[in-house]
Amino acid sequence: MSISSSWFDRLTMTKAKYLMICKNISIIVAIARNFAIGKNNDLLFHLPNDLKRFKQITSGHTIIMGRNTLLSLPKWPLPNRRHIVITDDPEDNFPGCEIVFSIEEAILKVQNEKEAFIIGGGSIYRQFYPFAGKLYLTLVHKDFDADIFFPEIDYSGWEEISCEDFYDDKNDFDYSYLNLERK
Numbered sequence: 274m275s276i277s278s279s280w281f282d283r284l285t286m287t288k289a290k291y292l293m294i295c296k297n298i299s300i301i302v303a304i305a306r307n308f309a310i311g312k313n314n315d316l317l318f319h320l321p322n323d324l325k326r327f328k329q330i331t332s333g334h335t336i337i338m339g340r341n342t343l344l345s346l347p348k349w350p351l352p353n354r355r356h357i358v359i360t361d362d363p364e365d366n367f368p369g370c371e372i373v374f375s376i377e378e379a380i381l382k383v384q385n386e387k388e389a390f391i392i393g394g395g396s397i398y399r400q401f402y403p404f405a406g407k408l409y410l411t412l413v414h415k416d417f418d419a420d421i422f423f424p425e426i427d428y429s430g431w432e433e434i435s436c437e438d439f440y441d442d443k444n445d446f447d448y449s450y451l452n453l454e455r456k
């Protein structure tokens with residue numbers, strides 16, 4: 274088999290896989306009203322209940338993230354989760370994490386899993402958004418100054434599974450947990 278046809282087969286297979294496996298790829302993200310999600314490689318707010326929810330939803334599953342998001346964590350690996358980190362740098366070596374060099378490679382690594390979670394950041398959310406089957410959103414009803422944003426969500430393409438509203442008195446903002454499934 275020539276190099277080009279092998280490359281073509283791989284590309285075709287990867288595209289077919291997208292269609293088959295998008296249902297098992299979920300995005301989990303906390304988004305401000307202006308779609309802001311991060312600044313200076315950090316989160317925009319500290320919301321302890323949301324961190325608990327993140328732990329509860331992702332524990333026991335694979336989490337997929339970009340290199341910057343891994344480096345933004347206070348420590349890693351997070352307990353009881355398989356970590357897949359997407360990077361361009363072949364020199365990267367993050368103990369406790371599997372390294373991949375493309376979103377296709379990440380998708381193939383979780384193809385047999387019931388549900389795997391995309392946990393950020395901005396560039397990774399943008400690339401996975403078209404393939405994700407579910408969104409676990411924490412929507413903070415306030416604008417934030419930011420340098421990283423989530424892609425704008427077209428809600429007509431998503432079905433609401435659940436929605437809960439809360440108020441955080443320390444932050445003095447309202448927020449909602451909104452779970453959506455692709456129609």
Ligand SMILES: NC(=O)c1ccc[n+]([C@@H]2O[C@H](COP(=O)([O-])OP(=O)(O)OC[C@H]3O[C@@H](n4cnc5c(N)ncnc54)[C@H](OP(=O)(O)O)[C@@H]3O)[C@@H](O)[C@H]2O)c1
Pocket residue numbers: 301302303304309310311312313314315316317338339340341342343345359360361373374375376392393394395396397398400421
């Ligand atoms: N609000 C939330 O829920 C939430 C969650 C997670 C993260 N965040 C925030 O998001 C920000 C980080 O986002 P970010 O966009 O800067 O970084 P990121 O998406 O975490 O990681 C970007 C890195 O991934 C690599 N990468 C991306 N796509 C790739 C591909 N297709 N193939 C190979 N490598 C690829 C990039 O390489 P190159 O750039 O070299 O191409 C870069 O090194 C931080 O502020 C963080 O706090 C927020």
